[in-house]
Amino acid sequence: MKLTLKIWRQKDAKDRGKIVDYQLDDISPDMSFLEMLDVLNQQLIDKDQDPIAFDHDCREGICGMCSMYINGRAHGPDREITVCQLHMRSFSDGDTIYIEPWRAKAFPVIKDLVVDRSAFDRIQQAGGFISVNTSGNTQDANNILISKHAADTAMDAATCIGCGACVASCKNSSAMLFVGAKVSQYALLPQGQVEAADRVMNMVKQMDEEGFGNCTNTGACEVECPKGISLENIARMNREYLKANLKG
Amino acid sequence: MSGIFNSSIGRKFAMALSAFFLMIFLVMHVSINFTSVFSEELFNKMSHFMGTNPLVQGVMQPILIFGVVFHFIMGFILEFKNKASRSVRYSKNSPSGNSTWMSRNMLLSGVVILAFLALHFYDFWVHEMTVKYIDGDMSGLMDPNNADSGFRYYEELREKFVSPLRVSIYTVSFVLLAMHLLHGFNSAFQSLGANNKYTKSLKGFGKVYSIGIPAVFIFIALYHHFTH
Numbered sequence: 001m002k003l004t005l006k007i008w009r010q011k012d013a014k015d016r017g018k019i020v021d022y023q024l025d026d027i028s029p030d031m032s033f034l035e036m037l038d039v040l041n042q043q044l045i046d047k048d049q050d051p052i053a054f055d056h057d058c059r060e061g062i063c064g065m066c067s068m069y070i071n072g073r074a075h076g077p078d079r080e081i082t083v084c085q086l087h088m089r090s091f092s093d094g095d096t097i098y099i100e101p102w103r104a105k106a107f108p109v110i111k112d113l114v115v116d117r118s119a120f121d122r123i124q125q126a127g128g129f130i131s132v133n134t135s136g137n138t139q140d141a142n143n144i145l146i147s148k149h150a151a152d153t154a155m156d157a158a159t160c161i162g163c164g165a166c167v168a169s170c171k172n173s174s175a176m177l178f179v180g181a182k183v184s185q186y187a188l189l190p191q192g193q194v195e196a197a198d199r200v201m202n203m204v205k206q207m208d209e210e211g212f213g214n215c216t217n218t219g220a221c222e223v224e225c226p227k228g229i230s231l232e233n234i235a236r237m238n239r240e241y242l243k244a245n246l247k248g
Numbered sequence: 249m250s251g252i253f254n255s256s257i258g259r260k261f262a263m264a265l266s267a268f269f270l271m272i273f274l275v276m277h278v279s280i281n282f283t284s285v286f287s288e289e290l291f292n293k294m295s296h297f298m299g300t301n302p303l304v305q306g307v308m309q310p311i312l313i314f315g316v317v318f319h320f321i322m323g324f325i326l327e328f329k330n331k332a333s334r335s336v337r338y339s340k341n342s343p344s345g346n347s348t349w350m351s352r353n354m355l356l357s358g359v360v361i362l363a364f365l366a367l368h369f370y371d372f373w374v375h376e377m378t379v380k381y382i383d384g385d386m387s388g389l390m391d392p393n394n395a396d397s398g399f400r401y402y403e404e405l406r407e408k409f410v411s412p413l414r415v416s417i418y419t420v421s422f423v424l425l426a427m428h429l430l431h432g433f434n435s436a437f438q439s440l441g442a443n444n445k446y447t448k449s450l451k452g453f454g455k456v457y458s459i460g461i462p463a464v465f466i467f468i469a470l471y472h473h474f475t476h
């Protein structure tokens with residue numbers, strides 16, 4: 001395959017950055033998207049140029065690092081996958097492909113396609129945990145009965161990998177799907193009840209302080225989420241938030 | 249509860265509550281207007297009641313005005329904040345692949361509705377207020393000095409729909425209202441945390457409501473225009 005790539009290049013956080021064009025020949029449709037970028041980077045290195053910085057780690061859709069906005073869509077054109085799971089057969093010979101970093105004020109660009117997603121970590125630290133006494137007398141997990149439905153729904157919420165595609169694709173850069181998933185995964189389980197009110201209050205407060213936008217319920221996040229996290233999680237968070245506020 | 253409306257979720261609660269209020273109001277408004285299609289007398293009676301009842305005028309009307317103003321000011325605030333949360337735009341963006349045009353352009357459809365409301369206020373409300381509270385004529389009669397002259401409301405309504413320009417503006421605005429509601433109706437439920445086993449059927453009802461109510465408003469306007 002022959003491709004024209006239009007890639008965002010930005011030296012560092014302060015640089016203004018711009019789109020730079022690259023031509024690639026001989027790309028196999030069986031390559032993954034990241035392998036295609038590896039090929040381009042090797043060519044740049046061979047020419048003594050600065051390779052394109054991009055995040056990646058597991059390359060099997062579980063770490064959530066590979067954040068790229070490809071041809072106007074988070075993680076590219078296919079549904080429920082990350083960029084590392086995207087293959088060149090999803091494109092055609094002669095295509096022009098735009099590759100940009102996530103755009104959100106709360107996710108500043110560090111270099112090229114790499115953004116700082118530590119805002120998500122701070123939201124998680126604000127309440128995405130349960131406090132357990134681990135001083136040697138922990139009880140057997142099976143002593144706490146959980147309905148199959150609650151366990152399944154909590155597990156679905158817990159599959160969020162914190163990739164940030166929801167923020168990137170939202171017209172408001174809202175983090176509601178991520179935070180909704182994190183709040184839900186605990187709200188659905190008995191272990192999460194003790195700190196439920198504080199959790200949702202603190203996580204929403206941190207989310208707002210980080211500068212993410214408000215939710216307009218466009219549903220773009222749900223469509224672009226590689227793990228199929230449902231909007232029901234946002235509704236659940238809204239309920240939890242209202243409940244916590246009514247408690248005072 | 250302190251500070252809830254300073255939070256992103258709280259602002260959406262407020263938006264959804266004001267929207268629910270407006271959606272209920274629309275049902276009332278369209279029902280009364282519709283009587284004008286089949287009974288001049290009923291329409292006149294209801295208009296006179298709504299226009300002179302102290303509860304409607306003194307309590308419900310101020311709440312309604314507050315609701316509308318609150319809704320659109322909050323709409324602007326949300327839009328402003330949301331724009332500010334992304335300082336650098338994408339060079340290439342294809343949002344049509346993940347969301348509807350209606351959902352992404354609530355402010356646009358809202359502003360058209362707002363422009364319409366301004367015209368509507370000028371047409372009916374300013375006139376009503378002038379006649380009733382400035383001229384002090386609470387009779388609702390065509391000729392306040394002649395008890396047999398009949399109510400003026402129906403005639404005034406017919407009068408407004410003579411102009412093809414006004415009828416066109418009216419029609420376009422209600423098409424935009426339908427689009428606003430096609431996203432807004434279900435969005436309001438989601439904002440209040442209602443997303444459950446009823447959501448699917450509610451979506452169907454939302455479509456009927458969102459297209460049905462504006463369609464009846466348009467029908468009423470066209471009816472009076474073409475039968476004048």
Ligand code: HEM
Binds near residue numbers: 432
């Ligand atoms: C009778 C008139 C109106 C009705 C029935 C109505 C109804 C609604 C509904 C149901 C929603 C969804 C609320 C939610 O997502 O929780 C909404 C949202 C919205 N409305 Fe209206 N609306 C009306 C007039 C207006 C006007 C005049 C504006 C003026 C700017 C406006 C601007 C907006 C905006 C910007 C949103 C989206 C807010 C967001 O979630 O980001 N609306 N409206």
Ligand code: SF4
Binds near residue numbers: 165
């Ligand atoms: S909700 Fe989905 S899109 Fe958002 S961070 Fe989690 S996995 Fe990524």
Ligand code: FES
Binds near residue numbers: 055058059062065066
């Ligand atoms: S590199 Fe880990 S999800 Fe793509």
